[in-house]
Amino acid sequence: MQNLTVRLEMVLGQVRNAANGTVRVIDVGSDHGYLAVRCLEEGIAKSAVCTEIHEGPARKSAVALKEAGFGDCSEVRVTDGLNGVPLSDNDIVVIAGMGGLNIIDIIGRALKDNGTAVMEKVVFVLQPQKSNEIVRKYLCDNGFVFIDESVCYDRDIFYNCMRVVYKGINRELSDLEACYGPLLIEKNNAGDKDVALYFDHLDEIFEIRKRSNPVVRSALEERKNNERK
Ligand SMILES: C[S@@+](CC[C@H](N)C(=O)[O-])C[C@H]1O[C@@H](n2cnc3c(N)ncnc32)[C@H](O)[C@@H]1O
Numbered sequence: 001m002q003n004l005t006v007r008l009e010m011v012l013g014q015v016r017n018a019a020n021g022t023v024r025v026i027d028v029g030s031d032h033g034y035l036a037v038r039c040l041e042e043g044i045a046k047s048a049v050c051t052e053i054h055e056g057p058a059r060k061s062a063v064a065l066k067e068a069g070f071g072d073c074s075e076v077r078v079t080d081g082l083n084g085v086p087l088s089d090n091d092i093v094v095i096a097g098m099g100g101l102n103i104i105d106i107i108g109r110a111l112k113d114n115g116t117a118v119m120e121k122v123v124f125v126l127q128p129q130k131s132n133e134i135v136r137k138y139l140c141d142n143g144f145v146f147i148d149e150s151v152c153y154d155r156d157i158f159y160n161c162m163r164v165v166y167k168g169i170n171r172e173l174s175d176l177e178a179c180y181g182p183l184l185i186e187k188n189n190a191g192d193k194d195v196a197l198y199f200d201h202l203d204e205i206f207e208i209r210k211r212s213n214p215v216v217r218s219a220l221e222e223r224k225n226n227e228r229k
Pocket of ligand 1: 082096
């Protein structure tokens with residue numbers, strides 16, 4: 001089986017939980033292509049599409065898929081995000097290891113290109129490297145609903161991942177929920193130790209970021225108020 005980093009294992013876990021063996025996995029920004037290889041090896045997906053904005057990583061993905069014996073049930077496209085890849089029922093779109101603003105740009109275009117009826121049948125697994133609060137607010141302002149969130153600690157860095165689906169239902173997210181994650185807050189309240197460590201880490205970095213970021217400042221205040229109750 002293809003080895004993955006702890007971070008990509010977390011992302012794969014979200015794909016696994018959403019899959020039923022008949023899905024097509026679309027890995028946007030696939031780089032090495034390892035995630036798609038693992039999805040096919042495990043039988044989580046029956047086919048895979050890797051998209052890459054750069055030719056070099058696209059070539060790496062194509063080689064990895066071919067060498068693993070999945071040349072026939074996969075394709076690699078050099079394209080920006082999901083451009084030229086129409087979505088369909090049962091697709092799982094993974095966008096991992098990218099900045100939040102890039103993720104928002106890719107999802108926004110997908111929403112416009114595919115329409116809401118198709119989007120409702122697609123699962124999105126997102127792992128932003130930064131700007132989580134902006135991604136979460138964007139999703140909730142644009143009809144997406146959170147299904148699950150997870151965290152991991154990989155080579156001295158905390159990462160988080162979210163699984164969302166489009167339902168056409170907008171909801172206002174508090175600054176606390178945007179910064180810490182609505183479902184991670186629930187997991188923390190239920191005593192999840194990994195999430196508690198992640199929140200301790202966020203508390204520390206937000207103490208610094210609060211000076212220049214009013215959303216972070218308000219989230220920290222809300223969190224401290226909740227702790228006092
Ligand atoms: C840091 S790597 C992450 C690779 C892999 N998804 C992971 O999580 O390990 C980000 C990759 O996304 C690609 N990328 C960045 N923006 C993209 C876009 N708009 N469309 C497709 N690929 C993109 C980059 O070329 C790079 O290979």
